[in-house]
Amino acid sequence: xxxxxxxxxxxxxxxxxxxxxxxxxxxxxxxxxxxxxxxxxxxxxxxxxxxxxxxxxxxxxxxxxxxxxxxxxxxxxxxxxxxxxxxxxxxxxxxxxxxxxxxxxxxxxxxxxxxxxxxxxxxxxxxxxxxxxxxxxxxxxxxxxxxxxxxxxxxxxxxxxxxxxxxxxxxxxxxxxxxxxxxxxxxxxxxxxxxxxxxxxxxxxxxxxxxxxxxxxxxxxxxxxxxxxxxxxxxxxxxxxxxxxxxxxxxxxxxxxxxxxxxxxxxxxxxxxxxxxxxxxxxxxxxxxxxxxxxxxxxxxxxxxxxxxxxxxxxxxxxxxxxxxxxxxxxxxxxxxxxxxxxxxxxxxxxxxxxxxxxxxxxxxxxxxxxxxxxxxxxxxxxxxxxxxxxxxxxxxxxxxxxxxxxxxxxxxxxxxxxxxxxxxxxxxxxxxxxxxxxx
Amino acid sequence: xxxxxxxxxxxxxxxxxxxxxxxxxxxxxxxxxxxxxxxxxxxxxxxxxxxxxxxxxxxxxxxxxxxxxxxxxxxxxxxxxxxxxxxxxxxxxxxxxxxxxxxxxxxxxxxxxxxxxxxxxxxxxxxxxxxxxxxxxxxxxxxxxxxxxxxxxxxxxxxxxxxxxxxxxxxxxxxxxxxxxxxxxxxxxxxxxxxxxxxxxxxxxxxxxxxxxxxxxxxxxxxxxxxxxxxxxxxxxxxxxxxxxxxxxxxxxxxxxxxxxxxxxxxxxxxxxxxxxxxxxxxxxxxxxxxxxxxxxxxxxxxxxxxxxxxxxxxxxxxxxxxxxxxxxxxxxxxxxxxxxxxxxxxxxxxxxxxxxxxxxxxxxxxxxxxxxxxxxxxxxxxxxxxxxxxxxxxxxxxxxxxxxxxxxxxxxxxxxxxxxxxxxxxxxxxxxxxxxxxxxxxxxxxxxxxxxxxxxxxxxxxxxxxxxxxxxxxxxxxxxxxxxxxxxxxxxxxxxxxxxxxxxxxxxxxxxxxxxx
Numbered sequence: 001x002x003x004x005x006x007x008x009x010x011x012x013x014x015x016x017x018x019x020x021x022x023x024x025x026x027x028x029x030x031x032x033x034x035x036x037x038x039x040x041x042x043x044x045x046x047x048x049x050x051x052x053x054x055x056x057x058x059x060x061x062x063x064x065x066x067x068x069x070x071x072x073x074x075x076x077x078x079x080x081x082x083x084x085x086x087x088x089x090x091x092x093x094x095x096x097x098x099x100x101x102x103x104x105x106x107x108x109x110x111x112x113x114x115x116x117x118x119x120x121x122x123x124x125x126x127x128x129x130x131x132x133x134x135x136x137x138x139x140x141x142x143x144x145x146x147x148x149x150x151x152x153x154x155x156x157x158x159x160x161x162x163x164x165x166x167x168x169x170x171x172x173x174x175x176x177x178x179x180x181x182x183x184x185x186x187x188x189x190x191x192x193x194x195x196x197x198x199x200x201x202x203x204x205x206x207x208x209x210x211x212x213x214x215x216x217x218x219x220x221x222x223x224x225x226x227x228x229x230x231x232x233x234x235x236x237x238x239x240x241x242x243x244x245x246x247x248x249x250x251x252x253x254x255x256x257x258x259x260x261x262x263x264x265x266x267x268x269x270x271x272x273x274x275x276x277x278x279x280x281x282x283x284x285x286x287x288x289x290x291x292x293x294x295x296x297x298x299x300x301x302x303x304x305x306x307x308x309x310x311x312x313x314x315x316x317x318x319x320x321x322x323x324x325x326x327x328x329x330x331x332x333x334x335x336x337x338x339x340x341x342x343x344x345x346x347x348x349x350x351x352x353x354x355x356x357x358x359x360x361x362x363x364x365x366x367x368x369x370x371x372x373x374x375x376x377x378x379x380x381x382x383x384x385x386x387x388x389x390x391x392x393x394x395x396x397x398x399x400x401x402x403x404x405x406x407x408x409x410x411x412x413x414x415x416x417x418x419x420x421x422x423x424x425x426x427x428x429x430x431x432x433x434x435x436x437x438x439x440x
Numbered sequence: 441x442x443x444x445x446x447x448x449x450x451x452x453x454x455x456x457x458x459x460x461x462x463x464x465x466x467x468x469x470x471x472x473x474x475x476x477x478x479x480x481x482x483x484x485x486x487x488x489x490x491x492x493x494x495x496x497x498x499x500x501x502x503x504x505x506x507x508x509x510x511x512x513x514x515x516x517x518x519x520x521x522x523x524x525x526x527x528x529x530x531x532x533x534x535x536x537x538x539x540x541x542x543x544x545x546x547x548x549x550x551x552x553x554x555x556x557x558x559x560x561x562x563x564x565x566x567x568x569x570x571x572x573x574x575x576x577x578x579x580x581x582x583x584x585x586x587x588x589x590x591x592x593x594x595x596x597x598x599x600x601x602x603x604x605x606x607x608x609x610x611x612x613x614x615x616x617x618x619x620x621x622x623x624x625x626x627x628x629x630x631x632x633x634x635x636x637x638x639x640x641x642x643x644x645x646x647x648x649x650x651x652x653x654x655x656x657x658x659x660x661x662x663x664x665x666x667x668x669x670x671x672x673x674x675x676x677x678x679x680x681x682x683x684x685x686x687x688x689x690x691x692x693x694x695x696x697x698x699x700x701x702x703x704x705x706x707x708x709x710x711x712x713x714x715x716x717x718x719x720x721x722x723x724x725x726x727x728x729x730x731x732x733x734x735x736x737x738x739x740x741x742x743x744x745x746x747x748x749x750x751x752x753x754x755x756x757x758x759x760x761x762x763x764x765x766x767x768x769x770x771x772x773x774x775x776x777x778x779x780x781x782x783x784x785x786x787x788x789x790x791x792x793x794x795x796x797x798x799x800x801x802x803x804x805x806x807x808x809x810x811x812x813x814x815x816x817x818x819x820x821x822x823x824x825x826x827x828x829x830x831x832x833x834x835x836x837x838x839x840x841x842x843x844x845x846x847x848x849x850x851x852x853x854x855x856x857x858x859x860x861x862x863x864x865x866x867x868x869x870x871x872x873x874x875x876x877x878x879x880x881x882x883x884x885x886x887x888x889x890x891x892x893x894x895x896x897x898x899x900x901x902x903x904x905x906x907x908x909x910x911x912x913x914x915x916x917x918x919x920x921x922x923x924x925x926x927x928x929x930x931x932x933x934x935x936x937x938x939x940x941x942x943x944x945x946x947x948x949x950x951x952x953x954x955x956x957x958x
Contacts, residue, residue, distance in 0.1 A: 022777070022791050022793060022824075022826070023791065023826070024787075024788050024789055024790065024791055024826050024827070024828030025787035025788040025789070025828060026782065026785055026787050026788070026789045026828030026829055027828055027831060028828075028829070028830060028831040028876065028878075057687075057879070059689035059690065060687040060688065060689055060690075060879065060881060061672075061690065061881065062687060062878070062879045062880075062881055064878060076878070077878075078831060078876055078878055079878065080686065080687075080829040080830050080831075080876070080878075080879055081785060081829055082829070121785075122785045122787055373670070373671045373672075374670075374671065374672070374690065374692045374693065375690055376690070376691075376692060376693055377693065395671050395672065395673040396667060396670060396671045396673050397670040397671050398670075400667070400670075400671075
C-alpha cells in the first residue's frame with residue numbers, strides 16, 4: 001500500500017509541476033482616432049460631428065464604422081491588433097459650406113482622410129491622427145478603367161483595354177490637350193530603393209531632384225503619358241458624355257487582321273468588348289525603336305499623342321498595381337517638357353535607366369488609385385487623400401473581363417452625374433464585363 | 441518500400457501465431473474470441489497495448505485477430521469542423537507472441553475514410569487543438585487513407601530483475617478533398633518509447649523511460665477552378681488561415697505550409713500485482729510536443745507559427761477477481777496545455793487547455809452458459825481556448841455518464857451469440873463564453889459560436905450491439921458484429937448572438953464487422 005501512496009503522491013507533484021501560464025501575451029486594444037480639418041490657417045471652423053470614421057481590418061475584412069464626437073474623437077474599443085485601413089469622410093452641404101467659409105459653392109464639399117495599411121500593434125496606445133482634406137472635384141473625371149483584360153485563351157488578353165473620361169458638368173467641355181498617365185510606385189525589392197515609412201518611393205532621393213520642392217506630395221510620377229490631340233476646341237464633349245481611349249479601337253469580339261497580316265479571332269466574344277466606337281486609340285507603330293504588337297492596328301480612329309511609353313502598346317497592368325491620373329496643364333507648362341527623374345534607387349542609376357515624368361498634382365483633374373484584388377498583394381498607396389483617399393479594384397483580378405466604373409450619383413434632367421467624393425473606394429463599383437460608355 | 445516492409449512484418453506476426461495454432465482445438469480458438477468479449481479482459485488489453493512493460497501482464501501469450509469492417513456515421517449533431525457523414529472502411533490486425541522470452545505485440549490498421557460536408561478544416565483529424573490551419577466555408581468532401589503500425593516488445597534480464605521494453609508507433613496518412621478548395625494533407629508521425637524497469641519482487645515492479653517522436657504534415661490547398669482563388673468574389677470557396685481562435689485571415693496566395701513535430705517526454709509504470717486487493721497498474725506518460733509551422737521556397741524557410749503542446753496522461757488500472765467474476769476499474773486523467781507563438785505579433789496569442797478525468801468500471805461475470813458484462817463510466821471533460829488578438833475566451837465543462845449491459849450465450853459447436861445495450865448522457869456543468877462581437881464574421885458564427893452550442897448541449901443516447909461467433913477454417917473463430925449508437929440532442933443553450941447555423945438534432949453511428957480470432 002505504501003508504494004501506491006508514494007505513486008499517488010508522485011502523480012500529484014507532476015500535476016502541480018505542469019501548471020503553466022494560461023494567459024495570452026496579446027490583448028485587444030482601444031484604438032483612438034482623432035480627426036481634424038487640414039485648414040488651420042483658414043480662420044473658420046468646420047463641424048466635426050458628422051465625420052464618419054471607418055476602420056477595416058485588411059486581413060479579416062471586419063469593418064466598423066461610426067461618427068466621431070464634436071471634438072473629432074472616437075475610440076474603437078476591444079479592437080484586435082492587426083493591419084487596418086482607416087478612412088474618414090464628411091460631406092458638407094453647399095449652403096452650410098458657403099455660410100461657414102464665405103466661399104460660394106453650389107455643390108456639396110466632401111472632405112476625406114485616410115491611413116491605409118496602418119499597423120495597430122499589440123499594446124497600442126495613443127491616437128491615430130487624421131487630417132481631413134477637401135477633395136478636388138473637377139469637371140472632367142475618370143469614369144471607367146478596363147485594366148484587367150480578358151481571358152488569356154478565350155478572350156482578348158490585354159489588347160482590349162481602355163480608359164474612359166466623363167464630362168460630369170452641365171456644359172460642353174473640350175477634350176483637346178487632356179492628358180492621362182499611368183502612375184508608377186514601389187512594387188518590390190525594398191532593399192534597392194529609398195522608401196518612405198508608408199512603403200512608397202521617397203522621390204526626394206531621386207538623382208537630381210530639387211531640394212526646394214515637396215517631391216512626394218506635390219507630384220506624381222508616370223511610366224506612360226498620353227495627350228489627346230486637338231486645336232483647342234476640336235473635340236467638344238457634351239454634358240454627361242464621355243470619351244473612350246482604347247489600346248486598339250477595333251471590335252475585339254470579331255476577327256480582325258493584325259499588322260503581321262494574320263487574322264486574330266477570340267474564342268469567346270462575350271468575354272471582350274467592341275472598341276470600334278472609341279474616340280481615340282494609342283498607336284505605337286510610329287514610335288522610334290518600338291516593335292508594336294500585331295494587334296496595334298492603326299485604324300481610322302484618331303490617335304492620342306504618346307508622350308511617354310513603355311512596352312509595345314498602351315498596356316495597363318492587369319494586376320492593378322499602377323494608378324491613373326487625368327490632368328491638364330495650363331498655358332505656362334509644356335507637357336512634353338515636364339522634368340523626368342529616375343526611380344529613387346539607393347545605387348546610382350545607370351545612364352540608360354528608365355525615367356519617370358514628374359506631374360504636378362496641381363494640374364490633376366482626377367486620380368484613381370488601383371490596387372490588386374487581394375489584401376496580401378496590395379502595394380503601397382501612391383496618392384495622398386487630396387488626390388484619392390481610397391482605392392478601387394476589380395474583384396476577380398486580372399484577365400476576367402471586369403472593369404472599375406464610377407457609380408451614378410444622381411440623374412438631373414436625364415443627365416447622369418457620377419459620384420465624385422474623391423475617394424474611389426466609395427465612388428467606384430465594377431462591371432463584370434467592361435462596357436465602354438456603360439453605367440452603374 | 442519502408443512502409444511495405446513494416447506492413448509485411450506486422451502481418452507476419454499474427455500469421456506466425458496462426459500457423460502455430462493449426463493443431464489447436466476449436467475450443468482453444470474460441471477462448472481467444474471470448475477474451476475480447478469479456479469486458480474486463482478487453483479493457484485490460486486496451487490498457488496494455490500502448491505500454492511495452494504491460495503487454496506481458498495483460499495480453500495473453502498468443503492471441504491474434506483480424507478485423508474488416510464498415511462504419512457509417514451521420515447526422516448534424518456534430519462539432520462545426522466534423523463531418524456530417526463519415527463512411528469508414530477498415531482493416532485491422534493485431535496479435536502477440538512470445539519468442540524465447542521476448543514478448544511481442546504488433547498491430548496494424550488501415551482506414552479509408554470518406555467524409556461529406558467537412559467545413560473550415562483542411563486538417564488531419566489528429567491535431568485538432570492546433571491554432572494554425574487552413575479552412576474554407578464550403579462543404580468539402582474529404583478522403584483519407586490512414587495507415588498505422590504499432591510494435592511493442594519486452595524482455596526480462598538478470599533473473600527477471602530487470603525489464604526492458606521498446607515501442608514504436610508509425611502513422612502515415614494522406615488526406616485530400618476532391619472538390620474546391622482542394623485541401624491536401626500528407627502526414628507521418630513516428631513515436632517511440634523506451635522503458636527500463638526494476639522488479640523488486642515478482643509482484644512489485646517499477647519502470648521509467650523516455651518517449652521520443654517526430655513527424656511532419658505538409659498542407660496544400662489548391663483549386664481546379666482558378667477563379668475561386670484569385671479573388672474573394674466567391675466567398676464559399678475562399679481559403680482562410682486560422683491562426684488562433686478568432687476571425688481568420690484571407691489566404692489566397694502561397695497556400696501551403698509544413699508543420700514539423702518533435703516530441704520528448706517520459707513514461708513511468710508501477711505494477712503491484714496479486715495483492716489481497718487485486719492488481720494495480722499505474723501509468724504515467726508525459727510528452728512535450730513542439731510544432732513548427734513554416735513556408736518553404738527555393739529561397740529559404742520562413743517560420744509562420746510555433747505551437748507547444750504538453751500532454752500528460754495518468755492511468756490506473758485495478759483488476760480483482762471476485763467470487764463470481766472479475767472487476768476492472770480504470771481511472772484516467774488527461775491534461776493538455778498548449779500555447780502558440782504568433783510570429784506576426786511575436787507573442788503568445790493562443791492558449792489551449794484540455795482536462796479529462798475518466799472513471800470506468802467493468803464487471804464481467806462468466807458462467808457455463810452465459811457471460812455477463814456490466815460497464816459504467818463517468819467522464820469529466822473540459823476544454824478552454826483563449827485568443828489574445830480578439831480577446832475570445834471559451835470554456836466548457838461536461839460530464840458524461842455511460843452504462844452498458846451485455847450478455848453472451850454459448851451455443852453448440854463453439855458458437856455464441858452476444859448482445860449489448862448501452863446508454864449515455866452528456867450533461868454540461870459550466871462554461872464561459874466571451875466572443876468579441878466587434879470582429880464577428882463567418883468563422884465566429886459558423887465555428888466558434890456553433891461549437892459552443894454543440895459543446896454545451898445536453899445529449900442523450902443509446903446503443904445496441906450484437907455479435908454472432910462461430911468456428912471458421914478449422915483454426916480460427918469468426919464473429920460478425922453489428923453495432924448502432926444513436927445520440928439525440930436534449931437541449932441547447934440560448935445565446936443572445938447572431939446564430940447562423942443551428943445545431944443538428946441527432947447523430948447515428950452504425951457499423952458491421954467481420955472478425956477472425958486465432
